[in-house]
Amino acid sequence: MYNPQLTSDGKLKHLLSIEGLPKKVLQQILDTAESFVSVAERDVKKVPLLRGKTVCNIFFENSTRTRTTFEIAAKRLSADVINLNVNTSSQSKGEAILDTVNNLIAMHADMFVVRHNQSGAAHLIAKHVPDNISVVNAGDGRHSHPTQGLLDVFTIRKYKPDMHNLRVALVGDVLHSRVARSEIHALTTLGVPEIRVIAPKTLLPNEVEKMGVHVFHDMKAGLKDVDVVMMLRLQSERMSGAMLPSTQEFFKTYGLTPEKLALAKPDAIVMHPGPMNRGVEIDSRVADGGQAVILPQVTYGIAIRMAVMAILAGGSV
Amino acid sequence: MKICIKNGRIIDPKNNIDAKQDLYIAAGQIVGIGEAPKGFSANQTIDAAGLIVAPGFVDLCARLREPGDEYKATLESELRAAAAGGVTSLSCPPDTDPVLDEPGLVEMLKLRAWRHNLARIYPLGALTQKLEGKTLTEMCELTEAGCAGFTQADHPIIDTQVLWRALEYAATFGYTIFLRPEEPFLAKDGVAHDGEVAGRLGLKGIPSAAESLRIAAVLRIAQETKAKIHFCRISTAEGVALIREAKKNGIAITADVSIHHLHLTEHDIGYFDSNAHLKPPLRRLRDKDALCLGVKDGTIDAVCSDHAPVDDDAKLLPFAEAEAGATGLELLLPLTLKWSTNHKVALPQAIAKITSEAAAILGINSGDLSVGANADIAIFDPEAHWQVTPTALNSQGKNTPFINMEVTGKVIYTLLNGQITYQSNMK
Numbered sequence: 151m152y153n154p155q156l157t158s159d160g161k162l163k164h165l166l167s168i169e170g171l172p173k174k175v176l177q178q179i180l181d182t183a184e185s186f187v188s189v190a191e192r193d194v195k196k197v198p199l200l201r202g203k204t205v206c207n208i209f210f211e212n213s214t215r216t217r218t219t220f221e222i223a224a225k226r227l228s229a230d231v232i233n234l235n236v237n238t239s240s241q242s243k244g245e246a247i248l249d250t251v252n253n254l255i256a257m258h259a260d261m262f263v264v265r266h267n268q269s270g271a272a273h274l275i276a277k278h279v280p281d282n283i284s285v286v287n288a289g290d291g292r293h294s295h296p297t298q299g300l301l302d303v304f305t306i307r308k309y310k311p312d313m314h315n316l317r318v319a320l321v322g323d324v325l326h327s328r329v330a331r332s333e334i335h336a337l338t339t340l341g342v343p344e345i346r347v348i349a350p351k352t353l354l355p356n357e358v359e360k361m362g363v364h365v366f367h368d369m370k371a372g373l374k375d376v377d378v379v380m381m382l383r384l385q386s387e388r389m390s391g392a393m394l395p396s397t398q399e400f401f402k403t404y405g406l407t408p409e410k411l412a413l414a415k416p417d418a419i420v421m422h423p424g425p426m427n428r429g430v431e432i433d434s435r436v437a438d439g440g441q442a443v444i445l446p447q448v449t450y451g452i453a454i455r456m457a458v459m460a461i462l463a464g465g466s467v
Numbered sequence: 468m469k470i471c472i473k474n475g476r477i478i479d480p481k482n483n484i485d486a487k488q489d490l491y492i493a494a495g496q497i498v499g500i501g502e503a504p505k506g507f508s509a510n511q512t513i514d515a516a517g518l519i520v521a522p523g524f525v526d527l528c529a530r531l532r533e534p535g536d537e538y539k540a541t542l543e544s545e546l547r548a549a550a551a552g553g554v555t556s557l558s559c560p561p562d563t564d565p566v567l568d569e570p571g572l573v574e575m576l577k578l579r580a581w582r583h584n585l586a587r588i589y590p591l592g593a594l595t596q597k598l599e600g601k602t603l604t605e606m607c608e609l610t611e612a613g614c615a616g617f618t619q620a621d622h623p624i625i626d627t628q629v630l631w632r633a634l635e636y637a638a639t640f641g642y643t644i645f646l647r648p649e650e651p652f653l654a655k656d657g658v659a660h661d662g663e664v665a666g667r668l669g670l671k672g673i674p675s676a677a678e679s680l681r682i683a684a685v686l687r688i689a690q691e692t693k694a695k696i697h698f699c700r701i702s703t704a705e706g707v708a709l710i711r712e713a714k715k716n717g718i719a720i721t722a723d724v725s726i727h728h729l730h731l732t733e734h735d736i737g738y739f740d741s742n743a744h745l746k747p748p749l750r751r752l753r754d755k756d757a758l759c760l761g762v763k764d765g766t767i768d769a770v771c772s773d774h775a776p777v778d779d780d781a782k783l784l785p786f787a788e789a790e791a792g793a794t795g796l797e798l799l800l801p802l803t804l805k806w807s808t809n810h811k812v813a814l815p816q817a818i819a820k821i822t823s824e825a826a827a828i829l830g831i832n833s834g835d836l837s838v839g840a841n842a843d844i845a846i847f848d849p850e851a852h853w854q855v856t857p858t859a860l861n862s863q864g865k866n867t868p869f870i871n872m873e874v875t876g877k878v879i880y881t882l883l884n885g886q887i888t889y890q891s892n893m894k
Contacts, residue, residue, distance in 0.1 A: 154738055169667065248783055268785035269669040270739030278783075291785070292669030328669060355666030356674070 154276055164276045164285040165458050167294035168335035176339055180304050182457035183450070189226060190452065199460045200229035206259040207233045208250065209288070210266040215424060216288050216298075219448070220263045223455035227463075232259065251275050261286065261462060269293035269328075284462040286455075292326050298423055299332025301454040302380065303340055305447050309419050310377055313337075319346040319372055319414075320363075321404060322382035322431050323353045325393075329423045330382055331361075338362050348372035349404065352393040369404055373413045381406055381422045384431050397430045407433045411441065419443045468510055468885060469493045471503070475515025475846060479522060480819035481835035490520055492842040495885035499838060515846050518879055521818050523555025523843035525825035525834045527645075527723050528699060529774035529796055531588070533576065535564025540776035540863040542576075545796065546585035548862035550889035552772070552797040553845030553878035555586050556826065556833045560645075561593040562620035568593035568604045570612035577613045585888050587843070589615035589829055591645055594633050600624035603636055610642065615829045616697070618645035621746050621791075623681065625651050630685075634694035643830065646685060647699040648706065649747065653677035658787045660750040664733040670787060673748050679705040686713050689720065697828055698722040700773055702747035704757035711766040721828050722766065724758050725773035726795055726802035727868065731755070735868055741782045741789035743868045745773075759810050762820060769825040770806070772799040776864020794864035798855065800847060801874035808875075814849070842885035851877035851893055 153170050157163045162175055189195055205224040207217055217233065224231045236250050247266070254262065262285045264272050269291030276285040289295040303313075310316055318337055324330045324347050337345050338361075347358060348366045359365055366372030373379065389397045411420065420432075420442045428434045436442060470492040477488050477500065484500070491499035491507055498504050529549065532540040549557055559576075561567030567576065573590050580588040592614035596602045599622075606617060617637055623646075624630040637644050654677040659665040661672025682698065686709065689696045701707060701724050710722050727745055732752050736743045743749060761767040775792025782789050799821055807817035826834030833843060854873050857865040881889035 246780065246784065266785065268787055270786040273739045274783070274785055290669075291787075294669070331667070331669060356661045356672060357663045357666055360663045361667060 154273060162461055165296050165462065166272045166276055166285065166287045168296050168299045168332045168339065169294070171339065173339050176300070176336065179300055179454065179457050179461060180307060182461060183304055183453040186453040186456040187450065189456070190449070195226050196228055197226065198228045200224065200227035200463050203229045203260040203463055204258065205229045205231050205261045205263060205459065206254050207231065207263045208236060208254065209234065210236050210247070210264070210271070211289070212237060213265055213289070216265065219451045220288060220455050223452050224459060226452070227456055227459055229459070247271065247274065248278055251278060255279060255283065259283065261459060263288050265289045267291055286458060286462065289328055291328065293328050293331065295328040295332050297451065297455050297458060298329050299336040300458070301447060301451040302333050302421060302423070303336045304450050304454055305421060305443055306378055306419070308446070308450070309443060313340050313342050316342045316378060317344045317346070317376045318342055318378040318380065319348055319376045320380045320382060321348045321369065321372070321406065323384050323388060324349050324358065324382065325353045325355050326385060326388065327382045333380060334361050334363055346372050346376065350394070369410055370413055373410055376414045377418055379406060379411065379414055379418055379420045381420065381431050383423060383425065384427055389430070401430055405429070405431055405433060406436050408435050408439070411436055421447060424448070469507060470511045470513060470885060471509035472513045472515050472520055472844070472846065475518050475520035477520045477836065478815050478818050479836040480815045481823035482837060484836065485815050490836065492882070492885045495842055497836055497838055497840050497842050500836065513846065513880060518846050518848050519814070521845050521847065522822040522834050522836050523845050523881065523883065524553045524799060524821045525829065525831070526554045526557040526774065526796065526799055526821070527769055527771035527825050527828060528725070529554070529557040529559055529772055530562070530776065530792070531559050532776060533563065533579070534572070539778045542579055543583055544861065544863040545774070545776065546580060546583045548794070548796040548860065549586040550881045550883070551861040551878060552799050553847060553881050554796055554799060555843035555845070555881065555883050556589065556831060557586055558589045558591055558615055558829055560591050560618055560620040562598065562622070566593050566597050568596050568598070570605070570608045573609060573612040573614055584883065584886070586883060587833070589613070589831060591616050591618045593617065594619050594637070594644065595624065595629065598622040600626060600629055603633055606637060606642055607640060610640070615831065616643040616645050618699070621647060623647070623649050623651045627684070631688050631692065634688050635692040638692045638694040641695065643695045643697055643828070645697045645699050647747070648678050648681035648685060650677045650681045653680065658744060658748065659736060660733045660748045662733055662751060664736055668736065668739065675703040675705055675750065675754070678703045678747065679709055682706050682709045686718060686720070690718060696720045700725045700728070700747055700771070701758065701761070701767060702728050702750050702754060704754045707757045707761040707766055711761070714766065721768045723769040723771045723828070724762060724767050725771055726798055727773065727793060728755065728758055729762065729770065729806045730802060731868055736786070739786040740868065741784065741786055742793060742866050742870060744786055744789050744791045745793060746791045759806060762806065763810050763812055769828055770799070770803050770820040771825070772796050774862070776862050777866045779865070782866050793867045794860060794862040795867070796862060797860055798867065798869060798874065800845070800878060801876040804849060804876040805874065842882055844882040845878055846880040847876060847878045848893070849876050851875065853877050853893070
């Protein structure tokens with residue numbers, strides 16, 4: 151099947167989703183990121199790989215953290231960065247998404263980093279841009295958030311290098327989570343043998359097991375002997391209604407407490423894509439505890455985004 | 468004007484004719500098959516050697532986009548597409564702007580279409596005013612104005628009391644109600660089948676139960692009210708099973724399916740192809756199989772194009788925001804033939820699904836080649852291959868999941884009322 155993310159000779163053209171990317175491309179990104187981790191520790195935190203290039207962050211949906219890390223990553227690669235918050239107000243003025251994009255193409259940007267609240271928006275833009283522009287998906291609806299998925303597996307690889315011998319559990323709102331979808335594809339591609347999802351039925355996509363995961367509704371059973379616990383963010387609009395009765399009940403059944411974490415392997419790590427809802431999906435004692443690697447995730451996120459942009463901008467590092 | 472169609476294979480499912488015979492037309496009517504009437508001398512002879520001469524096709528659902536949506540398509544462009552597709556009679560839903568809920572609008576549409584003289588149109592009136600599902604329309608007046616039945620198009624009635632009353636009122640006068648069965652709350656904001664693909668792509672799903680629940684409810688109301696129900700565009704295996712069972716129990720219902728659902732599944736969405744954004748959504752392989760078998764065994768009476776031309780701008784959007792629908796008038800024949808080939812269905816039985824069976828549902832005197840009938844005729848080459856390109860399509864809508872694919876079966880001549888309305892350059 152035609153893969154819009156790869157060139158005909160198998161090189162990365164756009165980063166739209168983890169699904170459909172071969173293992174060697176994922177490994178190339180992770181290995182490249184490895185070399186960028188040290189850049190942040192230097193006095194001069196810059197490399198000249200994207201000098202003279204213009205990276206345009208187009209955020210159709212609000213974001214602070216992701217946009218900031220993309221901006222830092224591009225600047226550390228010496229690119230010029232333009233931030234455009236096309237929030238919902240100008241969309242409601244009726245400007246079509248591709249009109250916005252056309253304007254930026256006319257300004258000769260080299261790379262678009264795109265976030266949009268609709269699944270498939272990044273694919274649409276990638277199909278539309280001229281050949282010399284690369285598109286990086288920074289989150290599209292519920293579909294994909296590939297750099298988050300990559301930074302998560304990068305973090306796991308740091309702490310648990312033997313990916314072929316891992317049990318990973320994702321806990322919480324899988325249904326609405328682009329992060330969960332990206333993580334599942336990344337872990338599957340890299341050969342993690344057992345991926346579990348733990349959630350009530352209302353927060354799981356229909357036929358989710360076809361993505362290659364084991365479904366658990368009982369958190370205690372699901373956490374037993376896992377190496378990695380990946381918590382998902384519960385959006386506030388889902389906290390009470392037809393999906394869930396209340397945050398209290400959710401915390402009681404699916405919140406990660408030290409007691410529940412004790413069921414996992416003693417050296418298990420705890421991850422969260424942020425921003426966290428303390429007391430909803432995660433107990434502060436776990437979030438700030440010794441097994442949490444939540445802040446390193448953020449640090450590695452910059453290296454991953456540098457790696458993706460460097461590879462897209464011209465290959466050799 | 469007297470026309471003789473020579474050397475063709477005549478297939479007229481209603482009259483059980485499948486034979487190589489000549490057909491004679493005079494004054495817009497069929498005047499003879501096999502033998503010319505006494506003293507007949509043709510002004511024009513059409514050589515149909517190697518071609519099939521069939522009744523002009525009857526399409527149960529084609530949106531012409533007038534009034535109100537002329538930027539998507541016009542009566543002229545879509546009636547030309549109908550002629551090019553061999554469609555001589557078509558039924559159009561009332562989801563126009565304004566909605567077809569007043570007799571004057573229906574009369575105006577019929578008049579404007581009549582002036583083009585390319586196909587007969589049978590509008591379906593709105594079942595409720597503005598399709599809002601609250602107040603009934605003047606069904607008697609609308610019928611006098613030319614409505615062939617009533618429907619809510621893609622706006623299912625939410626209030627089941629209104630649904631009940633609407634069916635009851637229509638049943639009083641014996642009008643047929645065309646319902647696309649969908650439970651509105653379960654389908655809310657959904658854009659794809661609630662299954663593997665929607666889950667992977669992060670699209671909001673519409674479960675199969677949205678269809679089967681509504682079918683079950685409507686069947687129950689139909690039994691109570693004796694309303695004449697036609698189920699439009701069935702999409703699920705469960706739906707087919709419910710209708711099969713109801714027919715077995717003697718409930719007088721009919722059903723159709725769109726050409727798309729006989730060939731495509733949720734997987735054809737690929738990477739968010741908005742051409743595959745359809746209503747109802749494309750479903751699983753087993754649904755597609757059940758639909759194909761349902762048409763074969765007669766559970767599903769007719770096949771329709773579900774023609775919905777959409778402008779490019781409305782498709783160049785993220786999948787969920789893109790407008791649903793596909794152009795279909797010119798694909799009705801090739802995709803029906805493809806179904807018959809795939810499922811080893813004899814040609815006359817396949818043609819019945821887009822002629823006599825559809826005409827019977829609409830209650831119109833059309834879809835056959837009886838002597839004395841209007842000479843509405845489609846002459847086609849069942850073996851001709853052609854590519855579905857934007858330029859090959861007459862419809863103003865170029866949006867179809869079959870774009871750039873090769874299909875088999877090409878209309879060569881279309882006659883309406885004994886006049887040639889379309890002639891292909893392929894012969």
